[in-house]
Amino acid sequence: MAAAQEVLVPELPEVELTKRRLEQELAGRRVAEVVTRAPKLRLPIPGELATILPGRIIRGVARRGKYLLFDCETGWLIVHLGMTGFLRFLSPPSPPGKHDHLDLVFDDGSVLRFHDPRKFGIVAWTPDDPLAHPLLAGIGPEPLTAAFDGDYLFHVSRSRRVAVKQLLMDSATVAGVGNIYANEALFRAAIRPDRPAATLTLHECGRLAHTVRAVLEDSLRQGSTYRVAEDSVAYHPLEFAVYGRGKGDCTRCGGTLEEIRLGNRSTVFCPRCQE
DNA sequence: AGAATTACCTGAGCGC
């Protein structure tokens, strides 16, 4: 079996698990104060949070792709974890450390803390429907819903010359599929990642839509626990068939996995099993 | 419109 691989990047399953965890911890809490320790992550942190949020109750947490959406009564706090972002609920809170960029302090003293060494995360605010926000408006169907199927994938891949892996990783095609799960889904579907998208048959699109769903659901099941150390956080280690295993052995045929770059992203596949 | 490229950012790993 494949060696356990540390998941460093929060992909859709990790974001979904974060959503479920935070919903339990935050629902009904009233914000007392907002503490910002960095002016910007990948985009500026809205300064108006400090005046808008105090007094508001977190009514619930939703997810769209890899975006977390916090219902704050008069609007929505939008958070993307980027590559290294992590949200922790602390009660009571510890002193903030390096890379702790944002705290929502609740009226009972507990804190929601955003930690992100790489600052690839995003914090935004909208008083309107968050799904209409520019960051979310163009995102494709959720991969775990019926809207994402072989017919859809076949339809959007016609006349597209890009590699099918890049099409999969385009958030306009489907929400929340990053490098790890694009690699895994293509291996399970036995489709070479560098195939021009338009060359996929309807049958192959059906297989791929199915394996995208399968790898995400597998991770949702396996990643149900978190390791949270004193000063570091990580997601549950998962096992991958190809991701991070370039030049390793194919778990299916025993051949040697090949590593290439597509769109400047590490891409691993089995040249014998995937065509 | 689609495709390709750049930018953002820090920690880890490497060769010297």
Next chain:
DNA sequence: TGCGCTCAGGTAATTC
């Protein structure tokens, strides 16, 4: 021990 280099990668923004 330290320096400089490369790599990791989501996605918005930019360019062709």
